[in-house]
Amino acid sequence: MRQVDVAVVGGGPAGIAAAIASAEIGASTILIDEHANIGGQLRWRIGLTLKDTGGLDVEPGPGLVVADALAGRLSQFDNLTILTGTVAWGLFDDNVIGISNDSEADEIKPDSVILATGSTDIALPFPGWTLPGVMTARAAQTFMHVHRVLPGRTWVILGDGEEADELQGDLERAGVDVIARSANPDDIRASGTNRLTHVEIGADVYEADALAIALGRQPDAELALHAQAKSAFVSDLGGFTVHRDESGRTSEPGVFIAGDAAGIGSLGEVIAEGRLAGLSAAGASATSLDAARKTLEEISSDRRKNAIANLWTIGTGV
Amino acid sequence: MERDTADERTDTMDATERVRDYICRCEEISRADVAEAIREGNVTLNDVKRRTRAGMGVCQGIFCLRAVGLMIEAQTGTPANSLEPMTARPPARLVTLGSLAALNPETGP
Amino acid sequence: MSDSRHSEPDQSRRIHEHPLLGELETADMVNITVDGQQLQARSGEPIAAALMANGIDICRAMPESGESRGVFCGVGRCSDCLMTVDAVLNVRTCVTPVYDGMRIETQHGLGTWLDGQP
Numbered sequence: 001m002r003q004v005d006v007a008v009v010g011g012g013p014a015g016i017a018a019a020i021a022s023a024e025i026g027a028s029t030i031l032i033d034e035h036a037n038i039g040g041q042l043r044w045r046i047g048l049t050l051k052d053t054g055g056l057d058v059e060p061g062p063g064l065v066v067a068d069a070l071a072g073r074l075s076q077f078d079n080l081t082i083l084t085g086t087v088a089w090g091l092f093d094d095n096v097i098g099i100s101n102d103s104e105a106d107e108i109k110p111d112s113v114i115l116a117t118g119s120t121d122i123a124l125p126f127p128g129w130t131l132p133g134v135m136t137a138r139a140a141q142t143f144m145h146v147h148r149v150l151p152g153r154t155w156v157i158l159g160d161g162e163e164a165d166e167l168q169g170d171l172e173r174a175g176v177d178v179i180a181r182s183a184n185p186d187d188i189r190a191s192g193t194n195r196l197t198h199v200e201i202g203a204d205v206y207e208a209d210a211l212a213i214a215l216g217r218q219p220d221a222e223l224a225l226h227a228q229a230k231s232a233f234v235s236d237l238g239g240f241t242v243h244r245d246e247s248g249r250t251s252e253p254g255v256f257i258a259g260d261a262a263g264i265g266s267l268g269e270v271i272a273e274g275r276l277a278g279l280s281a282a283g284a285s286a287t288s289l290d291a292a293r294k295t296l297e298e299i300s301s302d303r304r305k306n307a308i309a310n311l312w313t314i315g316t317g318v
Numbered sequence: 319m320e321r322d323t324a325d326e327r328t329d330t331m332d333a334t335e336r337v338r339d340y341i342c343r344c345e346e347i348s349r350a351d352v353a354e355a356i357r358e359g360n361v362t363l364n365d366v367k368r369r370t371r372a373g374m375g376v377c378q379g380i381f382c383l384r385a386v387g388l389m390i391e392a393q394t395g396t397p398a399n400s401l402e403p404m405t406a407r408p409p410a411r412l413v414t415l416g417s418l419a420a421l422n423p424e425t426g427p
Numbered sequence: 428m429s430d431s432r433h434s435e436p437d438q439s440r441r442i443h444e445h446p447l448l449g450e451l452e453t454a455d456m457v458n459i460t461v462d463g464q465q466l467q468a469r470s471g472e473p474i475a476a477a478l479m480a481n482g483i484d485i486c487r488a489m490p491e492s493g494e495s496r497g498v499f500c501g502v503g504r505c506s507d508c509l510m511t512v513d514a515v516l517n518v519r520t521c522v523t524p525v526y527d528g529m530r531i532e533t534q535h536g537l538g539t540w541l542d543g544q545p
Contacts, residue, residue, distance in 0.1 A: 139501025
């Protein structure tokens with residue numbers, strides 16, 4: 001069992017911002033990420049550009065460059081431990097976190113935990129969606145950009161929003177064909193014997209070896225639900241997430257949530273939230289908190305602000 | 319959400335191929351099974367999970383919970399966004415028993 | 428299962444050049460065995476990526492239906508890419524790195540523990 005002041009779960013933009021904020025004011029901090037490298041969505045959504053730094057001291061620029069710069073920043077703190085390739089698989093009484101890296105397991109006992117666990121792709125089922133060759137947009141992006149392999153050559157995309165546009169751009173950059181798009185999971189079916197070979201959209205039939213589900217992203221607040229945090233489904237935040245204030249405080253003492261896990265947002269929004277949550281969890285001075293709150297206030301869209309303000313007055317408890 | 323049966327599919331498809339119309343990928347629970355469970359009176363996400371196992375698999379329901387919610391909405395009129403999420407239980411990821419066995423039973427979770 | 432598993436490996440799916448990411452860095456290559464066939468992989472890449480680069484998209488056959496599954500979420504959340512690796516069942520191949528000499532088997536159903544294996 002390791003004791004720390006602040007544990008941050010998730011090393012994407014929000015989690016990095018939270019960990020830096022916490023470490024900056026001297027709190028012993030641990031950052032846990034399940035991937036081999038920290039950076040989160042910056043590593044697979046390579047079209048992202050950081051324009052608004054959300055109070056984080058980093059040069060704006062392409063997401064991957066920013067991810068590397070932030071990894072460098074994190075390594076400068078003596079009071080910050082980074083555990084990559086490590087899964088946080090449970091949140092228990094007294095905020096004990098169960099972690100595992102497949103060869104060994106441990107527990108962390110933080111005074112405060114910040115859940116910056118990001119998002120999971122939204123999927124809706126349709127006939128044939130279990131065939132090899134059908135995958136989430138994130139799988140396609142991860143395999144192309146992180147692992148440098150093409151999951152397929154001839155693609156159909158399910159989705160018509162920003163995420164579908166983003167993926168289409170990614171596929172075209174990788175030099176493969178997008179031959180059709182459908183907006184409607186009730187009007188698409190995939191077929192093939194052992195893997196995907198055909199996609200039907202309405203009356204049209206396409207020969208394709210890959211179909212990406214790009215219907216958007218939903219908050220991944222599962223660990224907060226382990227802690228029985230009050231939750232609600234909020235469309236403007238991307239789906240089920242948990243009640244929390246602007247600083248990321250949930251209904252459970254010492255449990256904070258920030259970034260996409262607390263509602264799908266822009267890079268600037270999730271970074272500013274992560275920073276404020278990190279400062280709050282680590283017990284920063286009122287002056288620092290006010291400054292971070294002001295930055296967040298300036299960056300956040302009205303839609304996000306309203307959704308968060310309304311969280312406590314709506315929805316279902318667990 | 320009416321769908322064609324396998325027999326009605328276009329002849330460009332392999333006629334022997336099954337209609338793989340699952341709601342829950344992990345536990346291989348079909349749309350028909352979930353629809354039947356809701357008709358039987360299982361009208362919350364947890365009810366459907368307990369009755370069918372949809373959402374009980376490795377992904378912890380993250381890839382089927384919306385679909386089950388929308389089916390409950392379509393069949394009962396209860397808005398999907400008013401449903402409580404399925405009870406979340408550890409582990410949030412697939413972990414080996416061996417790695418958990420290493421935990422200290424005195425201090426561990 | 429697909430016959431393509433035992434034909435000449437198709438390495439054309441590797442992304443060597445990318446307009447934003449640049450040229451693929453060279454990596455040490457390791458030998459892996461997939462259902463008895465010797466294949467090459469980039470050291471440290473996930474098993475599923477190595478398979479995909481060799482033209483293999485099928486990881487398991489499901490317990491109930493026997494239907495094939497491959498990479499779906501790609502980030503360790505779902506159960507579709509589970510395979511048997513060095514006699515260990517249910518390994519998430521999209522997040523488990525390869526190493527030299529790794530033996531990977533398509534997992535049928537819930538899989539079978541092999542006698543005499545660690």
